[in-house]
Amino acid sequence: MKINKSELARELGVNRRTIEKYLMGFIPKRTRNKRSKIDEYYSIISILLSEDSKQKFYC
Numbered sequence: 001m002k003i004n005k006s007e008l009a010r011e012l013g014v015n016r017r018t019i020e021k022y023l024m025g026f027i028p029k030r031t032r033n034k035r036s037k038i039d040e041y042y043s044i045i046s047i048l049l050s051e052d053s054k055q056k057f058y059c
Contacts, residue, residue: 003023005019005023
């Protein structure tokens with residue numbers, strides 16, 4: 001029995017070629033654990049956005 005790649009692609013909402021790539025044994029690369037640029041300022045941001053802060057920020 002043969003897999004209908006086009007029908008499977010429609011059901012999953014991806015391209016037909018993506019289905020074929022994964023059926024051929026594609027393994028995605030691992031993601032890097034990269035720090036965010038604002039990680040070092042997280043404590044300051046949380047203090048400024050807390051309810052105890054005198055400053056008020058409006059969206």
